[in-house]
Amino acid sequence: MRKRLFTTLLLTVIFILNSCASTGVSLLSFMPEDGEAVIDFEGFEFVLLTTSGAEESFDPSLSKDTGGALTVGQDALIARLNDIEETYNCTFTVRGCGRAKYNMTTYYVPQIVAGTADYSFITTNAIDTIILYNGNFITPWNHTSLDLTDHEKYGNEIYLTSASFKGDYYGIMPAYHGVGNSFVGGLIVNNEILRDYININVHELKENKQWTFDRFKEILEACTVNVGSSVDIIPLTNHDNRVLVTTSVLANGGHVVEYNETTGKYSYGLTSPKAVKGIEFARSLYDENLCSHEVENGMNFWEEENSPFCLTNSGLLSKAMYVFEDIDFISFPYGPDVEYGSVCSTYIQRDTGYIVCPISADAELSADFVSIWFEEIPDYTKEAIIDEFKTTMFFNEKSMEEYFYMSENHQYNYYAQFGDLHEKFDEFLASLSNRTKTITEQLDITTSMFENQINKIFNDD
Numbered sequence: 001m002r003k004r005l006f007t008t009l010l011l012t013v014i015f016i017l018n019s020c021a022s023t024g025v026s027l028l029s030f031m032p033e034d035g036e037a038v039i040d041f042e043g044f045e046f047v048l049l050t051t052s053g054a055e056e057s058f059d060p061s062l063s064k065d066t067g068g069a070l071t072v073g074q075d076a077l078i079a080r081l082n083d084i085e086e087t088y089n090c091t092f093t094v095r096g097c098g099r100a101k102y103n104m105t106t107y108y109v110p111q112i113v114a115g116t117a118d119y120s121f122i123t124t125n126a127i128d129t130i131i132l133y134n135g136n137f138i139t140p141w142n143h144t145s146l147d148l149t150d151h152e153k154y155g156n157e158i159y160l161t162s163a164s165f166k167g168d169y170y171g172i173m174p175a176y177h178g179v180g181n182s183f184v185g186g187l188i189v190n191n192e193i194l195r196d197y198i199n200i201n202v203h204e205l206k207e208n209k210q211w212t213f214d215r216f217k218e219i220l221e222a223c224t225v226n227v228g229s230s231v232d233i234i235p236l237t238n239h240d241n242r243v244l245v246t247t248s249v250l251a252n253g254g255h256v257v258e259y260n261e262t263t264g265k266y267s268y269g270l271t272s273p274k275a276v277k278g279i280e281f282a283r284s285l286y287d288e289n290l291c292s293h294e295v296e297n298g299m300n301f302w303e304e305e306n307s308p309f310c311l312t313n314s315g316l317l318s319k320a321m322y323v324f325e326d327i328d329f330i331s332f333p334y335g336p337d338v339e340y341g342s343v344c345s346t347y348i349q350r351d352t353g354y355i356v357c358p359i360s361a362d363a364e365l366s367a368d369f370v371s372i373w374f375e376e377i378p379d380y381t382k383e384a385i386i387d388e389f390k391t392t393m394f395f396n397e398k399s400m401e402e403y404f405y406m407s408e409n410h411q412y413n414y415y416a417q418f419g420d421l422h423e424k425f426d427e428f429l430a431s432l433s434n435r436t437k438t439i440t441e442q443l444d445i446t447t448s449m450f451e452n453q454i455n456k457i458f459n460d461d
Helices: 002-023 072-088 105-114 126-134 157-161 202-207 213-222 243-251 273-287 296-304 314-323 363-373 382-393 397-408 416-431 439-457
Strands: 044-050 090-096 121-124 184-190 236-238 257-260 265-268 309-313 327-331 354-358
Touching: 044 363, 072 090, 072 363, 072 382, 090 363, 105 126, 121 126, 126 354, 126 416, 184 243, 184 314, 184 397, 202 327, 202 397, 213 273, 236 243, 243 273, 243 309, 265 439, 273 439, 296 309, 296 314, 309 314, 314 327, 314 382, 314 397, 327 397, 354 363, 382 397, 416 439
Parallel strands: 044 090, 044 121, 236 309
Antiparallel strands: 121 354, 184 309, 184 327, 257 265
C-alpha cells in the first residue's frame, strides 16, 4: 500500500512538472525570486513621526477632503502602502507631532529620553539631525543591514554625507519617490525685464563659455539704467542674505569646510584664496548696489517684479513658473579660479530633509521595513515622476537640463555641522555684506571659533 501511494505521488509530481514545462510555467515562479519566504512583521505597527501638516506627503490618504480627486502619484502611493501592509503583515502609521519644521526636537527628545517614544522613524532637517547626533538619540543606518551604496534608493552620496558624522550615516530618503534633492543657489531669470536692458540668452552664454563672474557683473551693470520703469530696478535679488556669499565661494572652487586627503583632516575653508576671492565678488555686488537682500524671499522678484535675476532655492522655482510668462533657470556663473564648467555651486543645507531612526526603536526591524518602503512604486516609477515634473514645470528644455544638473551635482556647505554655532555662522555670512568691516577683519573675528567647531565635529581633536 505504501509503495502504491509513493508511486502515485511520484507520477502526480511528474505530471505537474511536465504540464508546467509544456505551458512555459515553472513551479519556481510561484516562489519569491530570492528563494526566501516573504518577510512577516507579525502585525507590527511602524510609525513615522513628522512635522505638523506634512503627514500627507508620506500617506496621501490623510489628505483633508477638499472635494477634488487625488493625483495619480497619490493614488499609487496609497496603493503601494496598502500592498506593503497586506503582503508583509504590518501597519504603517504617519503621525504629525504638532511642531513646526525647526523645533521638532523639543517634542521628541524628551520622549526618547523617557523611553516613551513609540515611533520607528522621524523626519528631520539638518539642524535637528546634529542635535539628535550630539545627544546620541539616533542610530546610524550603516549599523543596520541597509546598503547605503544604493544611492538610487537611499539618496546620492552628497545627500548621505550631509547627515553623516565621523564615518556614520544617520539620514536617508526614499529617493525613488521624488524628483530629486532640493538645493539652494540657482538663478531664475525674468527675460521680460532683462530684454529691456540687454539682448542676451543666458544658456547661450554658458554654452559659449562666457558665463563667468566678470560677464555676469557686466550684465548686472547694464540693468541699472532707468528705462522709464515706475520702480527702481534691482539687478540681482537674493532670497536670503547668506546665499550669495556661499554660492560665490563654491562657484570659485572654494569650500566652507575643506578635506585634506593626505592628513585625513577637515579644516575651515573660507580663509582659502579661492574662497576669499569668491567672497570679494559677492561683496563687490553689494558695494556697487547691483544686488539686494533687504526683502526676504525674493519679494522684489515676485511681487514688485523689478529684478531680472533672483538667486534662490529650487522650491521657489515652482512659484516663478506660475507668476511669469518668460523665465529661465540656470546655475550661478563660474569664478576665475576654477576650470570652466568643473564645479556646480548649488548646495544643500538646513532645509534638507532626512528620515532617521531613534535609539528607542528596533533599528534592524526598521531597516527591514525601509528596504521595502523605499522601493520604486510600481504604478508611479521614478521615470514617470520625472516626466510629469518636466511637463508641468519647465518652459524650455535648457532650463530643465540646468535644473537636473544643479540637483544632481550640488555640494554641501556643512552648515548643520556648526551645531550650536549655526546661528553665529548665519550672522557671519550676512555680515560679509556689511561695509563697516573688511573681509579680512570679519574672517579674523570668527575663524578661531569655527575652526574649533570643525575639529570637534569632524576631527579627533
